[in-house]
Amino acid sequence: MKKLIPILLIAVLCFSCYNSQNDKNTSELQNILAEVDSLKKLVQEKATTENGQITTFLTFQEYNAEEAMNFYVNVFENSKILDIRRYGKDSPAKEGAILMARFELNGSQFACSDSYIKHAWNFSPAVSNWVDCASEEEQKRLLARLSEGGNIMMPLDNYGFSTLFAYVEDKFGVYWQLNLD
Incomplete structure (x- = not known):
């Protein structure tokens, strides 16, 4: 049920943008509602196979x-x-864009989507992905790859809470904490 909250929030945002005086908006609203229903079905299907799974979206x-x-x-x-x-072709988003995708990064599940609604918010350094690195070589490799076109917020160093630590924003604006104990 908690997984439905983001989907329902999108639906509420879509309804708030709805202008009932225009037939085109009525058609777009119907498309949005159909996609929300599809997303709810996907979430419910996944919930039955992955009870309790928390996924970064x-x-x-x-x-x-x-x-x-x-x-x-x-x-x-x-x-x-x-x-x-x-x-799809008749959706409010660009045809072929990601409605929802699931992927796994070294055992951790992630999901993503392309939002056709421009939100006032984006990714924040206050929320990041913590990565426990197996070796210094892995940590340096990850830092090099993730910082390509991005920004190193905290360079590799001993900050007292970790033997070696780095904090990076990647080229997509997603934040990663790379830890080595």
């Missing part, structure tokens, strides 16, 4: 969810794409 606003997902799957070992659902 990344919302991309520049139609680059697929690029980001492919990048992460290539950066992290033992990673794979699990499922991709795309927006």
Whole structure:
């Protein structure tokens, strides 16, 4: 049920943008409602097979969810794409964009989508992905790859809470904490 909250929030946002004086808006609303129903069904199907699974969900606003997902799957070992659902021809989003995709990064589940609604918010350094690195070599490799086109917020160093630590924002605006104990 908690997984439905983001979907319902999107539906409420869509309803708030609805203008009942225009037939085109009525058609778009029907498309949005159909997609919300599809998302709810997907979430319910996943909930029955993965009870209690908590998944990090990344919302991309520049139609680059697929690029980001492919990048992460290539950066992290033992990673794979699990499922991709795309927006259709008659959807309010760009055809072929990611409606919802699931992927795994070294055993941790993630999901992502391309939002056709431009939100006032984006990713924040207050929320990040913590990565326990197996070796200094792995940590340096991850830092190098994730910082390509991004920003190193805290360079590799001993900050007292970790033997070696780095904090990086990648080129998509997602934040990563790379830890080595």
